[in-house]
Amino acid sequence: MVDFIAHNLAPIMFVCVMAMLLIGYPVAFTLAAGGLIFFVLGVEFSTISDQIRLFWPLLQSHPERVYGIMYNDTLLAIPFFTFMGLILERSRMAEDLLDTIGQLFGPIRGGLAYAAILVGALLAATTGVVAASVIAMGLISLPIMMRYGYDRGLATGTIAASGTLAQIVPPSLVLIVMADQLGRSVGDMYVGALLPALIIVGVYCLYIFAVTLVRPQWAPALPVEARTLGGGVTSLIGILAATALIYFATYHTIFADMRYEVRLVWAATVAVLTAYIFSLANRRFKLGILSRLAEQVVIVLIPPLALIFLVLGTIFLGIATPTEGGAMGATGALILALAKGRLNITVLKQALDSTTKLAAFVMFILIGARVFGLTFYGINGNVWIEELLLALPGGEYGFLVIVTIIIFILGCFLDFFEIAFIAVPLLAPVAEKLGIDLIWFGVILGINLQTSFLTPPFGFSLFYLRSVAPVHEWKDAVSGKVLPGIRTAEIYKGALPFIVIQFLMILLVIAFPGLVTHYKSSNAVTDPGQVEITLPPFGGATNGEGQGGLPDLPGLGLPPLGAPPANGNQGSQQQSPLGLPPLGGLEPPGSPNGQSGQPAAPQTQPPQQPDLSQPPSFN
Amino acid sequence: MAGLLALSRIIDRINEFIGKQVSWLVLVAVLISAANATIRKTFDISSNAWLELQWYLYGAVFMLAAAYTLQRNEHVRIDILANRLSKRTRDWIDLICHIVFLLPFVVLMVRLCWPWFWLSYHSGEMSSNAGGLIIWPAKLLVLVGFILLTAQALSEIVKRWGVIRGIIDEPTPQHELPPAAEGALEMEANDRG
Numbered sequence: 001m002v003d004f005i006a007h008n009l010a011p012i013m014f015v016c017v018m019a020m021l022l023i024g025y026p027v028a029f030t031l032a033a034g035g036l037i038f039f040v041l042g043v044e045f046s047t048i049s050d051q052i053r054l055f056w057p058l059l060q061s062h063p064e065r066v067y068g069i070m071y072n073d074t075l076l077a078i079p080f081f082t083f084m085g086l087i088l089e090r091s092r093m094a095e096d097l098l099d100t101i102g103q104l105f106g107p108i109r110g111g112l113a114y115a116a117i118l119v120g121a122l123l124a125a126t127t128g129v130v131a132a133s134v135i136a137m138g139l140i141s142l143p144i145m146m147r148y149g150y151d152r153g154l155a156t157g158t159i160a161a162s163g164t165l166a167q168i169v170p171p172s173l174v175l176i177v178m179a180d181q182l183g184r185s186v187g188d189m190y191v192g193a194l195l196p197a198l199i200i201v202g203v204y205c206l207y208i209f210a211v212t213l214v215r216p217q218w219a220p221a222l223p224v225e226a227r228t229l230g231g232g233v234t235s236l237i238g239i240l241a242a243t244a245l246i247y248f249a250t251y252h253t254i255f256a257d258m259r260y261e262v263r264l265v266w267a268a269t270v271a272v273l274t275a276y277i278f279s280l281a282n283r284r285f286k287l288g289i290l291s292r293l294a295e296q297v298v299i300v301l302i303p304p305l306a307l308i309f310l311v312l313g314t315i316f317l318g319i320a321t322p323t324e325g326g327a328m329g330a331t332g333a334l335i336l337a338l339a340k341g342r343l344n345i346t347v348l349k350q351a352l353d354s355t356t357k358l359a360a361f362v363m364f365i366l367i368g369a370r371v372f373g374l375t376f377y378g379i380n381g382n383v384w385i386e387e388l389l390l391a392l393p394g395g396e397y398g399f400l401v402i403v404t405i406i407i408f409i410l411g412c413f414l415d416f417f418e419i420a421f422i423a424v425p426l427l428a429p430v431a432e433k434l435g436i437d438l439i440w441f442g443v444i445l446g447i448n449l450q451t452s453f454l455t456p457p458f459g460f461s462l463f464y465l466r467s468v469a470p471v472h473e474w475k476d477a478v479s480g481k482v483l484p485g486i487r488t489a490e491i492y493k494g495a496l497p498f499i500v501i502q503f504l505m506i507l508l509v510i511a512f513p514g515l516v517t518h519y520k521s522s523n524a525v526t527d528p529g530q531v532e533i534t535l536p537p538f539g540g541a542t543n544g545e546g547q548g549g550l551p552d553l554p555g556l557g558l559p560p561l562g563a564p565p566a567n568g569n570q571g572s573q574q575q576s577p578l579g580l581p582p583l584g585g586l587e588p589p590g591s592p593n594g595q596s597g598q599p600a601a602p603q604t605q606p607p608q609q610p611d612l613s614q615p616p617s618f619n
Numbered sequence: 620m621a622g623l624l625a626l627s628r629i630i631d632r633i634n635e636f637i638g639k640q641v642s643w644l645v646l647v648a649v650l651i652s653a654a655n656a657t658i659r660k661t662f663d664i665s666s667n668a669w670l671e672l673q674w675y676l677y678g679a680v681f682m683l684a685a686a687y688t689l690q691r692n693e694h695v696r697i698d699i700l701a702n703r704l705s706k707r708t709r710d711w712i713d714l715i716c717h718i719v720f721l722l723p724f725v726v727l728m729v730r731l732c733w734p735w736f737w738l739s740y741h742s743g744e745m746s747s748n749a750g751g752l753i754i755w756p757a758k759l760l761v762l763v764g765f766i767l768l769t770a771q772a773l774s775e776i777v778k779r780w781g782v783i784r785g786i787i788d789e790p791t792p793q794h795e796l797p798p799a800a801e802g803a804l805e806m807e808a809n810d811r812g
Binding site: 021022023024025026027028029030032033036059060062063064066067070071072073075076079080082083085086089090129131132135139314319320321323324326327328330331346347348349350351352353354355356357358359360361362363364365371413414415417418458460463464467468 | 638639641642643645646648649650651652653655656657660670673674677678680681682684685687688689691693694695696697698699700701702704709712713716719720721723724727728731732735736757758760761795796797798799800801802803804805806807809
């Protein structure tokens with residue numbers, strides 16, 4: 001019996017800790033406790049099974065591991081973007097956008113739904129917080145859609161799904177955490193996710209279009225009396241064309257001798273500012289050159305565009321790291337809220353308080369996952385998982401499809417942070433062994449995690465919408481009609497088509513890796529000859545038991561040197577960092593005592609690659 | 620028991636105070652980070668100290684606010700099954716898990732962090748980045764964070780026991796939504812209210 005347990009400790013640990021999580025005690029502490037309990041068992045059993053390489057001094061590495069989490073400035077982006085999202089919600093930018101874009105698309109069938117999707121995408125490109133987007137749209141768009149007779153499922157589904165765009169359109173928290181856990185640069189992850197994200201937005205719109213063809217009564221156009229901004233699309237097209245013209249003109253004349261990125265920024269700034277000033281002048285002096293609609297659209301589009309530039313522009317142009325992009329965005333949101341007179345000390349305190357609590361719980365899940373990881377890797381749990389997954393039929397695609405299904409199911413019950421911190425570190429080394437590009441893998445998982453916000457019963461986006469949608473009958477102040485409340489089942493039903501779309505998108509990205517892997521061409525290609533491969537020294541005897549020594553470092557599987565990269569793109573060597581997967585790093589015990597005669601810590605440096613997540617000062 | 624409950628109230632108050640105050644550091648970190656990026660690009664100067672200060676601040680936020688987060692019951696749980704249990708069962712689960720899961724973990728961490736911090740403090744360990752900061756304050760944050768968590772764990776145990784014995788009313792807020800969503804909704808309600 002003892003023998004059986006000792007030799008199967010990894011599967012037993014995995015199942016036990018998962019079961020412990022279901023008790024409903026905070027995840028962070030359950031993971032840590034599970035790690036510690038099995039650490040003790042592992043040390044006891046280490047004489048029986050040579051699979052187990054745990055010894056007491058290893059515990060001393062825990063403080064250093066916590067410190068390692070602190071040291072990671074990529075994760076700083078989590079509080080920055082959360083804070084930004086909360087402040088931005090206060091600035092009522094979403095409200096202005098929904099009103100105006102709703103008016104722009106209102107006259108066509110499904111117009112309000114298109115507006116929700118486009119505003120969802122715009123908000124998603126400024127910040128990465130689902131809660132803020134869904135709450136804003138649920139409070140503003142939903143009552144309007146109800147008032148003008150939208151199908152309740154369609155309305156709620158569109159809003160919930162549009163809100164989740166925040167998790168796949170850069171700069172999303174999902175992509176940041178995914179890049180961190182896969183050991184890749186956030187910048188690459190953003191470039192890779194951009195095209196799939198845009199396709200998702202497009203497919204959502206296509207779905208609405210299809211609905212308006214099959215069931216026109218589900219998404220009627222705004223009645224004429226509700227079109228308060230009037231028509232005038234021609235002058236909108238006019239001013240957009242003029243803006244583009246100014247951009248190209250200045251780009252090739254005034255700013256022609258500047259560096260590429262500076263040039264782009266200045267040309268864009270001049271063009272957008274001109275359009276803005278012109279619209280303001282048109283309004284102020286009643287010039288009548290632009291229609292009211294065009295004028296209003298230009299004016300409301302400025303704040304989000306400025307924020308997108310502050311965040312994504314600076315990141316893509318290499319001016320700021322993703323973390324700094326978050327800080328710039330948060331500062332921008334503060335200024336915007338202040339300018340609108342919507343910022344006071346209570347709001348600020350509340351936003352900071354929520355951000356702090358979120359940061360603490362997220363970071364402690366990571367700390368707990370690290371404690372779990374030390375034991376799990378020490379008893380060769382990673383090898384067990386690897387063997388399990390490598391035995392799947394279908395090679396690379398079999399693995400991707402099965403992982404997609406597993407994550408999809410987990411996503412129905414777990415928060416994305418838990419999946420990212422527990423499951424992804426276990427999957428990443430296997431993916432790498434199969435020659436799967438980790439950015440591609442990360443984007444596939446990202447879309448999957450985005451979907452997890454939509455899947456009943458624990459999709460957060462549905463939760464948020466439920467919390468702002470009317471439960472009971474309510475009287476609409478504008479039309480004076482009494483409208484029915486929205487049932488939870490209707491919200492679930494409405495999300496269903498979007499879940500299907502998401503699933504198809506995942507399959508699409510799996511089938512066409514090029515949608516993601518084009519990120520490589522925007523980087524300098526790493527010369528295969530320069531990829532250094534550092535093998536870890538295999539430890540000698542350590543604790544007098546003569547067993548194993550330092551557990552060999554997990555995830556150091558060589559990249560498939562001979563095999564062409566899965567996607568065939570570029571034919572270049574995979575830029576596999578041979579570094580530690582985030583969970584797996586078994587640093588040697590921090591303290592020197594009890595460790596004499598031990599070989600030096602294996603230090604593996606990931607090969608240098610162009611890394612947007614590193615501040616330039618490190619280069 | 621009355622004495623223990625009084626102690627628990629003191630711990631709660633201290634941790635609440637600390638948690639609320641460190642949240643300002645998020646704002647400070649945001650401003651430093653944005654300023655640092657802007658200055659680096661405009662004047663082409665940068666300093667590792669400013670970069671490091673950002674994660675020092677963030678470290679202070681999540682380490683020192685972890686106890687406050689525990690007190691507000693905001694550490695996320697998987698409550699699919701737990702929601703079906705009676706309140707009394709959940710109280711017992713919480714009490715036992717506080718003692719069996721949480722307490723050993725935080726006490727062990729305090730025990731491990733102390734020599735680790737002390738070594739760094741005595742050797743005056745500096746960051747390996749050029750112009751970096753001294754390291755022991757960061758390590759001190761980890762130590763203090765786990766000490767505060769240990770205190771909060773004790774307070775939670777006392778309170779949970781009090782609830783089970785019917786001595787006090789439920790002191791812990793219950794949540795359906797994570798902090799970001801709850802914050803946004805609260806602010807929204809304040810606005811309209």
